[in-house]
Amino acid sequence: MSKKNTGSHSTAAVSKVKFPERKTGESFPLRVAAIDMGSNAIRFVAAEFLSSQRYIVLESERARVRLGAETFRQGRLSAAAMQAAYRALARFQERMRVLRISHARLVATSAVRESSNGEAFAARVQKGLGLTLEIISGSEETQLVYRALKPQLRPGKRPWLLANLGGGSLEAALVNQDGVLVSETHTLGAVRLWEEFKASAHKPKIFLRLLEEYVATLRLGFQETGRPWAGLLATGGNIEELAKMAKAPETAKGIRELSAAALRRLLEALLATPLKQRMARWGIYPDRADVVVPAAVVYLHLSQLSGQAKFRVPEVGTKEGILFDLVDRLTLNxxxxxxxxxxxxxxxxxxxxxxxxxxxxxxxxxxxxxxxxxxxxxxxxxxxxxxxxxxxxxxxxxxxxxxxxxxxxxxxxxxxxxxxxxxxxxxxxxxxxxxxxxxxxxxxxxxxxxxxxxxxxxxxxxxxxxxxxxxxxxxxxxxxxxxxxxxxxxxxxxxxxxxxxxxxxxxxxxxxxxxxxxxxxxxxxxxxxxxx
Known part of the structure; x- marks a missing residue:
């Protein structure tokens, strides 16, 4: 799905912004862009910031490039996936030129991070497009997600459990008004689980049992102390899609509230519906229709682990965090x-x-x-x-x-x-x-x-x-x-x-x-x- 907004042409070069020591910062309004190269898709967003907390989206796009499929099977990015990713980045670069954006940040997560040829791909992007692709850690991704959701959530002293599930990994963290208190990364992403167990997907009962038994091995290395957790925050494309499919109500702050019971009912309906029919019934993309099942299993297990019966889904993630972080740096917040x-x-x-x-x-x-x-x-x-x-x-x-x-x-x-x-x-x-x-x-x-x-x-x-x-x-x-x-x-x-x-x-x-x-x-x- 793409939102288009054409702008004036500019010859400004677009690259990862440098962060030198500066005496003066950029001023508002400020146009920036973010690219999040995940394991299941590459997400692009361009925005104009009116202040450090307010922005309007100029354009957004999700390129369906599943970088994680080959990485999680063979340990390296496939030639086809790299070529598709390169074309997507070139397209995004052109859109940034049209929108007159000269500050952007590109990050890659677990699929590129774990691949044996990820650094070589980043070098190819640098040489061919002049774009710097940062390969970030799971803890850095958690920080970016927190930066995106904080203005919307305004957490207090009581810690929230934040679960950010991507295609390749799960980032789990405790967060409050002070920031990320502790975080950990687990190799338990939705694409990874699909690639591991998809051979059994035509037998829904066996497929579900395999997923549940495998995911049940997940333990969090931290435990709450003192007062109970304030709640369970769920981020990532899959939980956003699941919340919409379940018609979860939305609060005044734009946060969907999805009950674990509703997610369980949706999971059962998904398993009872063949893959192609899922796309027609719920209006979801092919690259989402398969991985939402393992994603739902992971989130239900997290609900059980945390004792939380409801997910808060803020519908912001890594790419929005990149935008906020980039603007903070540029404006010398x-x-x-x-x-x-x-x-x-x-x-x-x-x-x-x-x-x-x-x-x-x-x-x-x-x-x-x-x-x-x-x-x-x-x-x-x-x-x-x-x-x-x-x-x-x-x-x-x-x-x-x-x-x-x-x-x-x-x-x-x-x-x-x-x-x-x-x-x-x-x-x-x-x-x-x-x-x-x-x-x-x-x-x-x-x-x-x-x-x-x-x-x-x-x-x-x-x-x-x-x-x-x-x-x-x-x-x-x-x-x-x-x-x-x-x-x-x-x-x-x-x-x-x-x-x-x-x-x-x-x-x-x-x-x-x-x-x-x-x-x-x-x-x-x-x-x-x-x-x-």
Missing amino acids: SAYALRQEKQLTHMSLSLGRRYQFDEAHGRQVSRLALSLFKQLRAWHGLGPEDQRLLLVASLLHDIGAYISYKKHHKHSLYLISQSELPGFSPEDMLLAANVARYHRKNTPSLDHESYASLLPAQRLRVAKMASLLRIADALDRDHAQTLREVAVRVKRPWLELKITGKDPRELEHWALERKAQLFTQLFKLRVRIVAR
Whole structure:
């Protein structure tokens, strides 16, 4: 289905917007576009924002390209699917040119993320069309969905369970007014399930039993604490379609409310209706008629897991989240940077709690490390992205103790590198993991496999961040959080630390002498604590 709105021709190039440090932002009205390359379809939307929260849709289209079919069977994107996707992107690029849109963001999710040739396809798109295709993690997708639904839902303190089911994966999260509290990704998408069990689809009872038994293995790694969940939010194209098919009522806020009982009745009707007749009876596309059944089974299981008898379906998703996020960046929304840091802190703390870390120590070390980072910016020359990496590494540097305190820095390297955080690529997680790994014991060395795998420029960044983390960790050696602030002064050949709070004990002096050696090696400054 496509909405068309022709506009004046423009020669403006369309690409993924860059996010440099800028002194002035774009102003409203502002035209932007989003492309969400999912496992079952590619979705395009162009919009004109009148303010940071209000926009009108100029054009939208859903290209029926099932990228996930071959990926979930063979582990790679098929040549036919890549060609169809490329043609769709070229068409969308032309529409953006006609609509005079020069800022757009393109993201790809599980089908491209899991394929062995996904990076090669992204490179082909870059070379042929000049478009940058971002391959994002499940946690980043959750953040985008949350950004889209927050203005509509206005959640309070009580957490909601957010279930975003796509073709390749299920993103489950707890969200409230503060943002995404915790999220996890499960390889349980509707297209994936269809490809796995479609051979039995001609036998509805067996097909349903296989789906239900397979989906029943899903467990959520988080549980509610304190007050009960506020409700169950369901997002994704399949649940939107199911809610319409079930004629679920719509609230004044534009959120459909679908009962689990109504969804169960609809599932039974779908199973009793042959595939081709489903399209005629409910007016759905062929690429939706098959996957709505496994999608319904997943959502019904989530209803049972959560104890929620009703789904709230806000009918917004990844592509709308991309629009909001892009506008925030372009207009330098004053709350944007603060919100991003707050979200990253929330998610990092949730990850740390999963491994029962010393939260008070992690927070203290992170606060001191970031203070050193900001005060010494002229010396280390690191950028905003490195500050985010240091935030994660410093908060989580000790999580490896969950496995064993012995060599826990190496366990931290593994746990962080194998985790997901919003806005962080696997490469980013590896950098943060290496910084955390060097908070104690040996300094960076090419003898260490993970460090040696980095590019030379990345190794230098890791070493600089690790040198700050080691100093911050030394200042809370007793895990007592007795220091309130640290002020730095360079007085060659010394970096002098002026401490506010309880006077450091001999233990901190001893730890600093040992741990500051990396900083001295990099910056040719010895480190000492001076009297206030």
